Amino acid sequence: MKTIIVVGNGMVGYKFCEKLVSREAGKQFKLLVFGEEPRAAYDRVHLSEFFENQDAKALELAPMAWYTQNNIELIVNERVTDIHRSKKSITTASDKEFFYDHLVLATGSAPFVPPINGIEKEGVFVYRTIEDLEAMLSYAEKIKQTNKQGKAAILGGGLLGLEAGKAVMDMGLEPHVVEYAPKLMPRQLDSRSSNVLKLTLESTGMHIHLGKATNKILGNGSITGLDFGEDDTLNVEMLVISAGIRPRDELGKTCNLKMGVRGGIVVDDKMQTSDPNIYAIGEVALYNQMIYGLVAPGYEMAEVAVNQILQKEVLMQKNIDMSTKLKLIGVDVASFGTPYMPADKGLSIIYENKTKGVYKRINVSHDGKTLLGGIMVGDAEDYSILHQMYLNHIPLPENAEELIVGARGDGGSPFGSAMDLPDEAVICSCEGVTKGAVCCSVLEDGNETVKAVAKATKATSGCGGCKPMVADLVKESLKTLGKTVKERICEHFDFSRQELFDIVKLRDINDYYELLDEVGTGHGCEVCKPAVAAIFASIHNETANRQETIQDTNDRFLANIQRNGTYSVVPRVAGGEITPKQLIAIGNIAQKYDLYTKITGGQRIDMFGAKLHELPLIWEELIKEGFETGQAYGKSLRTVKSCVGSTWCRYGMDESVSFAVAIENRYKGIRSPHKFKGGVSGCIRECAEARGKDFGFIAVEGGWNVYVGGNGGASPKHAELLAEKVDKATAIKYVDRFIMYYIKTAKPLQRTAPWLEKLEGGITYLQNVVINDSLGIADELDQEMQALVDSYKCEWKEAVETPEIRERYTHFVNSDETDGNIEFVALREQKMPREWA
Amino acid sequence: MISSLKTYKTVTPDQVKVWFNAAPVSKFPKNGGACIKYKDKQIAVFNFTREGRWYACQNLCPHKMEMVLSRGMIGEENMEPKVACPLHKNTFSLENGKHLNGGLEAIATYPVKVEGDIVYVGFSE
Numbered sequence A: 001m002k003t004i005i006v007v008g009n010g011m012v013g014y015k016f017c018e019k020l021v022s023r024e025a026g027k028q029f030k031l032l033v034f035g036e037e038p039r040a041a042y043d044r045v046h047l048s049e050f051f052e053n054q055d056a057k058a059l060e061l062a063p064m065a066w067y068t069q070n071n072i073e074l075i076v077n078e079r080v081t082d083i084h085r086s087k088k089s090i091t092t093a094s095d096k097e098f099f100y101d102h103l104v105l106a107t108g109s110a111p112f113v114p115p116i117n118g119i120e121k122e123g124v125f126v127y128r129t130i131e132d133l134e135a136m137l138s139y140a141e142k143i144k145q146t147n148k149q150g151k152a153a154i155l156g157g158g159l160l161g162l163e164a165g166k167a168v169m170d171m172g173l174e175p176h177v178v179e180y181a182p183k184l185m186p187r188q189l190d191s192r193s194s195n196v197l198k199l200t201l202e203s204t205g206m207h208i209h210l211g212k213a214t215n216k217i218l219g220n221g222s223i224t225g226l227d228f229g230e231d232d233t234l235n236v237e238m239l240v241i242s243a244g245i246r247p248r249d250e251l252g253k254t255c256n257l258k259m260g261v262r263g264g265i266v267v268d269d270k271m272q273t274s275d276p277n278i279y280a281i282g283e284v285a286l287y288n289q290m291i292y293g294l295v296a297p298g299y300e301m302a303e304v305a306v307n308q309i310l311q312k313e314v315l316m317q318k319n320i321d322m323s324t325k326l327k328l329i330g331v332d333v334a335s336f337g338t339p340y341m342p343a344d345k346g347l348s349i350i351y352e353n354k355t356k357g358v359y360k361r362i363n364v365s366h367d368g369k370t371l372l373g374g375i376m377v378g379d380a381e382d383y384s385i386l387h388q389m390y391l392n393h394i395p396l397p398e399n400a401e402e403l404i405v406g407a408r409g410d411g412g413s414p415f416g417s418a419m420d421l422p423d424e425a426v427i428c429s430c431e432g433v434t435k436g437a438v439c440c441s442v443l444e445d446g447n448e449t450v451k452a453v454a455k456a457t458k459a460t461s462g463c464g465g466c467k468p469m470v471a472d473l474v475k476e477s478l479k480t481l482g483k484t485v486k487e488r489i490c491e492h493f494d495f496s497r498q499e500l501f502d503i504v505k506l507r508d509i510n511d512y513y514e515l516l517d518e519v520g521t522g523h524g525c526e527v528c529k530p531a532v533a534a535i536f537a538s539i540h541n542e543t544a545n546r547q548e549t550i551q552d553t554n555d556r557f558l559a560n561i562q563r564n565g566t567y568s569v570v571p572r573v574a575g576g577e578i579t580p581k582q583l584i585a586i587g588n589i590a591q592k593y594d595l596y597t598k599i600t601g602g603q604r605i606d607m608f609g610a611k612l613h614e615l616p617l618i619w620e621e622l623i624k625e626g627f628e629t630g631q632a633y634g635k636s637l638r639t640v641k642s643c644v645g646s647t648w649c650r651y652g653m654d655e656s657v658s659f660a661v662a663i664e665n666r667y668k669g670i671r672s673p674h675k676f677k678g679g680v681s682g683c684i685r686e687c688a689e690a691r692g693k694d695f696g697f698i699a700v701e702g703g704w705n706v707y708v709g710g711n712g713g714a715s716p717k718h719a720e721l722l723a724e725k726v727d728k729a730t731a732i733k734y735v736d737r738f739i740m741y742y743i744k745t746a747k748p749l750q751r752t753a754p755w756l757e758k759l760e761g762g763i764t765y766l767q768n769v770v771i772n773d774s775l776g777i778a779d780e781l782d783q784e785m786q787a788l789v790d791s792y793k794c795e796w797k798e799a800v801e802t803p804e805i806r807e808r809y810t811h812f813v814n815s816d817e818t819d820g821n822i823e824f825v826a827l828r829e830q831k832m833p834r835e836w837a
Numbered sequence B: 001m002i003s004s005l006k007t008y009k010t011v012t013p014d015q016v017k018v019w020f021n022a023a024p025v026s027k028f029p030k031n032g033g034a035c036i037k038y039k040d041k042q043i044a045v046f047n048f049t050r051e052g053r054w055y056a057c058q059n060l061c062p063h064k065m066e067m068v069l070s071r072g073m074i075g076e077e078n079m080e081p082k083v084a085c086p087l088h089k090n091t092f093s094l095e096n097g098k099h100l101n102g103g104l105e106a107i108a109t110y111p112v113k114v115e116g117d118i119v120y121v122g123f124s125e
C-alpha cells in the first residue's frame, strides 16, 4: 500500500483528505497527516466566531472520529522538521521518521510581523489560531480589570484587520485601526469607497488612523502605546498585528525545493513542486508567482493534487478569482474582478449616497458589453449576482447603471433570474459547486430543500455567502417541476406554521399527539413541539402547565434556565411601576432564598439562582404579596416599557405610565410565535424607546402615534408608523389587530420586525389590513384578541395551587436530595454560578 | 469537572449486574423525562409513552458539564430517539448516545425495563 503524508492539518490540508477519501481510488492509499496545532483542523475563516461562544468544537471541520472512520492517521501537536528527499522520508520534532510515496505540503502561512522596535512586548498579538484568540481574550480581561475604557490597536486596515477590529470591540475594548496606506483595504477598495466605509465604521465606534507608519512600540515590558514619529503617539494597552501573511515555507527551504524570491514554494499547474513526489497546496504554494490568501483557491489546489496523485489530468486554472465579500464587521463590503482601474482600461459607473453610507461602483468594458469588476460598500445585496455576471461574462443590460441603482419603472429586476446563468457557473466558490450541480440535485436527485441540497452538494458549507443564490436556484428549480417551496416546520409536519394554525383552529385540536396522529408523521421533536404548543396557547389561551413536555425548557418549568441549571424568577411589574411595599417584599424573598438580584433591561427585577425545588416555594410567597408571573420565560408578551410621562415630567404630552400599565395588563399571558415587547413614551424625546419595540405608542399633540415592528436584539430596527394622532381606544384596536394578525401568520420564532419586512406590501399593506380592513377579517381579529384578554390566568398561581404540577419541581424523582453539582462563587456582595469547565 | 464524565460509561443489556428499582412509572412525565439518583450518579430516564419505550442516559451534558439532560425535550429524528439539552439544544441519540448535531463526545446510555408498575435501570456495578 502506498503512503501519502500530508504536512499541515489546516483548512486546505483537511480538504485534501476529504477529497481523497471520497474517491474509490483514494482508498488504496495509507494517509498519514501531521498537524502542529493541538487540535484537528478547524474553520479558520470563521475564527472570529470563537469570541461569541468560545466553543472550539463548533469550528471543527470534522471530529476526530471522522479521521478514524476514514482510516486516516492524524497526529496532532507534532511539527514536521525535515524532509529527506533522497530516502523519501520526513522527520518530526520528536525525532521520529516516516516514509512516503507522495508528500503533500499544506503548511499554510503565518502572520507577517514587521520588525518594529518593541514588537516583542507583552500585549502584542497575532490573529491566526484559536490559541491566539484565547491569549487575546485573557489579556483583554486583564486590561478591563484595571481600565474599563481599555484601548487596543490593530496594525493593518485590510480585510483581516477590520475583522480583528470588530473582534476587539466585541471584547469590550476601544478599537483603533492603524493603516500605513491612505485608505482601508487598499487592495480591494478605491479611495471614495474607503471614505464611505471609514465613516460608517467610525459611527459604530471604531477609530481609524490612515497614512500612519508605526516606528516604535512604547512601554516598559508590556505595551502602552504606538509611536508614529514626530511626537505623534497613540496610547493603547494591546496591539493586534494584521499586516499580511508569509508562507510557512521553511520545509521547502531545508530540502532545497525551488522557492519564490519573496518566499513560497513554487508549484506548477499540477501543484507539483520542483520535486515531482512533493506537492504544495494552500497558502504555502506559490502559483503564478502569487500566494492566494483565500480558501477557495486552496480548495481547488487540493482538488488538483488529489487528481494528480490518482493520475487524472486535472490542472489548476490560469486565472484565479480573488473577489471577496467581507463578513462579520456589521457593514456590507465586497469587491470583485478588477475593483478599480484607470479609464483607458474600462469605464466606471459610480453611485454614492453618503447619508446612507452606500457606495457602489461597477467597471464596464469600453463597448459597454461586459462587467470587469466592482466595489460595494454599505449595500452588497446584489454582490452574488454581479459576481456571477462578471465570472460568466453575462452580457450587460442596455442601461448598465440599473445594476447598481435599480431598474426604473416596473420593468422588474435588471438581473434576470439566477436560472439564466450557464450551468457551469460556479455558485459556491469555496466548494466549487456549479449552478448545474445545484439544479440537478433538485431536479434529478429529488432534494427539495436548501438543507438537503447543501448536504448532497456541499454548497453553502464554506463561507455561506452563496446561500441566497442557492435558495433561489432551489426555489426556481422546484417551480419548473410544478412544485412550490414548501415551508415545513420540521420532518414531522409537512406544513408551515400558518397552515398548522388553521388546521388546529378548524379541527379544534388541542392535544399535540392528536395533531401528530391526524396530520403529522413520526413522533415529533424539539422544533415542532414548542411551535405547536405556542399555536395551542394562541388559540385556546391555555397555560404551559397542561402539556408540559411539549413546551420549550423555560416554559416547562415556568422559569428561565440559567447557565448552571438553576432558574431565574421574574414577577410582572407592569409598565415598570412598583410600590415601595412591593420592592420590600421582593427584597425579603430574594434574601430568604439567597438569590442574586438585578434590575433588568425591561424595567423589572430578576432574581437568579433558584433551584428547581425552590421555584414553587418562591412563587407561593410572591403570589401572596400580590405578584403574578412576568413570563420572562415565554414566547409571549414580556414588558411594556414606559417613561414617567406627563404625571411628573415637564415635557410629557400624556400619561405614558398609565397607558403602559393598562396595555401590559391587556396583553399579558398571550403567547405568540416569538416574544413581543411594547413601549410607551410621553413625548417625542422617546425615553421609553418605544420605537425599538414590537409595538410602541408616543404621545404627540392631538393623540398617540402608533408604531409597529421594531426590534432591539440581534438586528435592531426602528418600528414603522402605523397610525398618527389617534386616541387611545383606536390605538389599542389597531395594535390588537396587528398582534393577532402577526400571531396567525408568522413563522415559528419570527419576531415582528422580520415578519413585517417579509410581509409583501410592507407597512402599507398592514395599514390596509388593520385600519381599512382590506381582508375583511378585522372583526374576527378583534374578537380573537378579546377572547385571549378575557381568558388570562396566572400560570404560576395555577402551578402552586395544583399538587400534580408542584410535584414536577424536584431534581430527583427517587430522592429528596438536590443537585450536588451546582456551585456558586461570590460576586461583589452577591453570588454567581461557578465558571464552566 | 471533566473527570465527572468518566463516572458515566454506557452499559449494554448483557453487562447489567444490577437492575436498580428507580421509581414507579407515575413519577415520570408522559413523553418526557425525569432524573434519578443511583449511588454517585445522576441518570436521566425518559418515558416515550407514545412509542411505549423507555431510555436512560447520563444527566450530565458533555457540552458544559451541567446536570440538565433530564429536563430536555425528547423527540425523534429519522426514527432515532433523541434528547435536546435544555441549555444549548445539543441533541443526543438515546439509542447509542451519539451527539447528533455536532462532534461532542457521545453520552453514556443505560438499559431500562418496566416490570409491573416499576421502572428499573440497569447498571454494571
Ligand code: SRM
Residues within 6 Å of the ligand: A560, A561, A562, A568, A570, A598, A599, A600, A601, A602, A603, A604, A605, A606, A632, A638, A639, A641, A675, A677, A692, A693, A710, A711, A712, A713, A714, A715, A751
Ligand atoms: C434579564 C434580561 C437581561 C437583563 O439583565 O437586563 C434578559 C435576559 C435574557 N434575554 Fe434578553 N433580556 C432582557 C432584556 C432584553 C432586551 C431589552 C428590552 O426588552 O427592552 C432586548 C432587546 C429588545 C428586543 O427584544 O427587541 C433583549 C433581547 C434578547 C434577544 C434578541 C431578540 C432578537 O429579536 O434579536 C434574545 C434571544 C432570543 O429571544 O432568541 C434574548 C434572550 C434572553 C435570554 C432569555 C437568553 C436565554 O435564553 O437564557 C436571557 C434570559 C436570562 C434570564 O434567565 O432571565 N434577549 N433582551 C432582560 C429581561 C427583561 C425583562 O424584564 O423581561
Ligand SMILES: Cc1cc2nc3c(=O)[nH]c(=O)nc-3n(C[C@H](O)[C@H](O)[C@H](O)COP(=O)(O)OP(=O)(O)OC[C@H]3O[C@@H](n4cnc5c(N)ncnc54)[C@H](O)[C@@H]3O)c2cc1C
Residues within 6 Å of the ligand: A007, A008, A009, A010, A011, A012, A013, A014, A034, A035, A036, A037, A044, A045, A046, A047, A048, A078, A079, A080, A081, A106, A107, A108, A109, A127, A128, A129, A160, A163, A248, A251, A281, A282, A283, A284, A292, A293, A294, A295, A296, A298, A327, A463
Ligand atoms: C481571522 C481570519 C479570517 C479569514 N477570513 C477569510 C475569508 O473570509 N475568506 C477566505 O477565503 N479566507 C479567509 N481567511 C484565510 C483562510 O483561513 C486561509 O486561506 C486558509 O486557512 C488557508 O488554509 P491552509 O491549509 O493553506 O493554511 P492553514 O489553515 O493555516 O493550515 C496550515 C496548518 O499547517 C500547520 N503547520 C505548519 N507547518 C507545519 C509543520 N511543519 N508541521 C506540521 N504542521 C504544520 C499549521 O499549524 C496549520 O495548522 C481568513 C483567515 C483568518 C486568520
Ligand code: SF4
Residues within 6 Å of the ligand: none
Ligand atoms: S442577558 Fe441577553 S444580552 Fe446578556 S448575555 Fe444573556 S442573552 Fe446576551
Ligand code: FES
Residues within 6 Å of the ligand: B061, B062, B063, B064, B065, B066, B085, B086, B087, B088, B089, B090
Ligand atoms: S450544556 Fe448542554 S448543550 Fe450546552
